[in-house]
Amino acid sequence: MTELLPEIAKRRANRALSDTPVSADTLARIMTAATYAPSCFNNQSWRYLVLNEAASLAKVHPALSEGNYWAQHAPVLIVVATRADLDCRLSDGREYALFDCGLATQNLLLQAVKEGLFAHPMAGFDPVAVKSAFDIPETYTVITLVAIGYPGEGAYLSDKHQTAETSARSRKPENEVIAYNRWTL
Numbered sequence: 001m002t003e004l005l006p007e008i009a010k011r012r013a014n015r016a017l018s019d020t021p022v023s024a025d026t027l028a029r030i031m032t033a034a035t036y037a038p039s040c041f042n043n044q045s046w047r048y049l050v051l052n053e054a055a056s057l058a059k060v061h062p063a064l065s066e067g068n069y070w071a072q073h074a075p076v077l078i079v080v081a082t083r084a085d086l087d088c089r090l091s092d093g094r095e096y097a098l099f100d101c102g103l104a105t106q107n108l109l110l111q112a113v114k115e116g117l118f119a120h121p122m123a124g125f126d127p128v129a130v131k132s133a134f135d136i137p138e139t140y141t142v143i144t145l146v147a148i149g150y151p152g153e154g155a156y157l158s159d160k161h162q163t164a165e166t167s168a169r170s171r172k173p174e175n176e177v178i179a180y181n182r183w184t185l
């Protein structure tokens with residue numbers, strides 16, 4: 001796997017986070033990386049709310065799904081939000097706001113890996129509660145939370161999640177998801 005970018009090869013959805021703070025400079029680089037992503041018409045539909053103060057983090061904790069208990073240990077949580085009208089909307093129904101958020105958020109994850117951090121996106125949360133906690137207008141979709149932290153012991157992890165920390169990456173066979181020259185999928 002050495003032929004892949006090292007950050008791509010290394011990135012995993014880890015949960016064993018240390019409570020060591022992430023410096024403002026490091027966070028700023030991670031967020032700048034997100035904003036360097038391409039986007040339809042350069043619309044930059046991503047909106048990020050970065051939480052790194054105890055009081056702000058505590059406001060998100062009740063919104064996490066039960067299975068995401070581990071994210072309460074993250075010293076940084078990032079709320080990713082967008083609105084469909086912030087990006088290209090084509091007449092055949094193609095909407096690019098979420099797609100462009102995905103591109104930017106992957107940049108963020110890879111820069112975090114480069115900085116020696118774990119960065120783990122989540123769908124398991126109550127978006128209404130997150131919006132309410134931070135007065136995010138109703139018109140936005142809160143699409144993901146990203147938990148960020150330095151690698152830790154993970155003493156708080158369930159047995160299942162402890163095992164997952166060192167599990168092999170699991171992926172569909174490439175011929176199920178990639179075709180060359182003919183649609184064989």
Ligand SMILES: Cc1cc2nc3c(=O)[nH]c(=O)nc-3n(C[C@H](O)[C@H](O)[C@H](O)COP(=O)(O)O)c2cc1C
Binds near residue numbers: 013170
């Ligand atoms: C949009 C999205 C939502 C996810 N939601 C959760 C989540 O709520 N809780 C969780 O533990 N992991 C979540 N994950 C992590 C995935 O389970 C993980 O990326 C996947 O199993 C592949 O593992 P890997 O990232 O280590 O390669 C999410 C990932 C993405 C991209």
